[in-house]
Amino acid sequence: MRISARTPLLSRTASALLLAGLGASAAQAAGVIKIGEINSYKNQPAFLEPYKRGMELAVDEVNRAGGVNGKKLELITRDDNANPGDTVRVAEELIAREKVDVLAGGFLSNTGMALTDFAKQRKFFYLATEPLTDKMVWSNGNAYTFRLRPSTYMQVSMLVEEALKLKKKRWALVYPNYEYGQSSVATFKAKMKAAQPDVEFVTEQATVLGKVDAGSVVQALADAKPDAIFNVLFATDLTKFVREGNTRGLFKDRNVVSVLSGEPEYLDTLKAETPNGWIVTGYPVHSLKTPEHKAFFDAYQAKYKDYPRQGSVVGYAGIKSLAEGIKKAGSTDTDALIKAFEGLQVVSPFGPITWRAQDHQSTMGAYVGKLKNVGGKGELVDYVYRDGKDYLPSDEEVRKMRPQ
Template identity: 60%
Template sequence: MNRRQTLSLLGAAALAAPLAAAVPALAQTAPAQTGPIRVGEINSYTGLPAFTIPYRQGWQLAVEQVNAKGGLLGGRKLEVISRDDAGKPDDAVRVAQELLSNEKVELLAGTYFSHIGLAVADFAARNKIPFVAAEPLTDAITWSKGNRYTFRLRPSTYMQASMLVEEAAKLPAKRWATVSPNYEYGQSAVTWFKQLLKEKRPDVEFVAEQWPAQGKLEAGPTVQALAASSPDAIFNVTFGADLAKLVREGEGRGLFKNRSVVSLLTGEPEYLDPMKDEAPEGWIVTGYPQEQIDTPEHKAFRDAYTARFKEAPRQGSVVGYATLTAIAAAVEKAGSTDPEKLVEALSGLSISSPFGPVVFRASDHQATMGAYVGTTTVKDGRGAMKDWRYADGAAYLPSDEAVRALRPAN
């Protein structure tokens, strides 16, 4: 082979190399354009099964309905790749990275605990991937630590505290005590309840605060300390097993006798049902009286959920269902899985949920989903809600102008 032939062959090889390299690249991108749309979902399944199992069933129902109607973007299936965060922010960030790098998810969703939601929100911002936070209630996730890529579905601590303060302000109580888990969610809830109640009732004072570690409430000492402060009323933020222990010990020691109790989340079936006939009577709560709600959108959801899982929905069921409904709607609105287009689609997105219309506000990425406010009672041997009303979340949010002072520019 002479020198001219050698150079020709080398030149041809050099031209062919980029083309050869492009072939595998095209083969890799084609499935992403025609294959399933993958959502990376993260939650505390092992730590909070009472909420997260119904939540998972809710999003499973939404995915099945979307795919039964032909999928998204002209026939692509919706697929959820789920991971457990073990109740630890570091684990949540680790699995978020694994979902993004190995599973090639298009966006992230889920989380329950507020500090975990904040960790995933920070990851989403750094990696420029959309994150629909389903359950974490801290206001920081949409305000002080809000970012372009994070959106939150459930009504926040500010919103639910505002709903409860409306009722608390009507009570004759002047001396208040609080009991709350000592982490981001509990701290945020107590802060807003105190501030908002004092705005409506300058005559009230807060005489005691109890801050048990989440999941480790020592009921005896906590109840004793609350009673020692002689409050007229108590604001409770505990939930799950801690709530059950507080109720049982408080009833036994007479803590709640002739005292008003205002309680966040206590009317949700996942927390009322385990207490059965030991559920408290007359507490003012936010919750979910699912068997009593007969709006067309809720009835359709309840019927479909009950038929699929052979049990009634819980609050978590609604949250899971609405989260994936919102993601599917955002993908269709964007006409793409491009992260920047998905962010634009989520901003101002309107969806129909089992609770009625919901909008993700453009100003702070907070959804306008509301909550049911009523009082607890015992009916047929189990806890229930009565005298309830639906509080539309849009009515309990600060204005867009006020949000600008609360949220960093991004």
């Protein structure tokens, strides 16, 4: 547009405003959508290194397809040092300095809860990818927080179905003594007692996260003489517990029901020490042949020359959900995003999931099966997919639990 000296002042002003507007629109269209992701990368590398790869694969796929609403995704990651205080500090820095559009991440339940509260205080959209605590979407839930993975309530409910089939009376409990472990055990005890009133819990071993004294824990469990064990330990604590339990014969002729223990990142570490017959939630990465999973598996292997882990699925599905939500909202405006995510449907490597409006929990499920040591490596066998929607409380129950 050419503006001459003879153009009337009003016309020249209008033209200038139009040019400025076109420039702003062009800059906005050429911009990026910044995802600020916070996690315990140094503290939990077995899960979070594959998780980061899953996110990066999804970002690449979205950007190759043209981005979201004409914008490319940019992933900005930070480490929270597995500390709630550091988590909040980093979240503030991502918003103030990096100008991120949304927050995502969290692995440990305590850091996830810190982000949940931060999102509420700052009225900022937060997608919790990994934290499993029930409080995140129920008693401490808020409008700004959405959670991807099946919670402790959901996964424990799936396992209780299998535990009841064992018809065992005397149960021992072992778990990390923080929110995730405490809520897992509380759900297990309540559901078992409701369905099998004569059940007994003969000992509880609550351990310090990351610092399990496996020898004393295994000895205490053996002394209690349980018929079966419910285990919630994971990562290095799980490895130490299994090693000591195998050495002392704790698992011989004794049923074990265990949360998360069938995930590849933990089986990779256990290797030949993988116990046979444990009933677990996990991910049958090598034998799962659904179309959604095959497409994801092939793309992941082509990019990284390695197979995905549970974390890879979570990271990938988290980014894909954000992309679909932002696309539906037409922007990264917080209120628009909240509205878009309520009822949003996304295809994940585990199949279709829906983000529930009533509690902001996704319906992603989990695989339930048994551990088997095959040639010195642990695998999940005899598994079945449990759809998350079948293990969530009703709308009426959610209304009672969730703040108004």
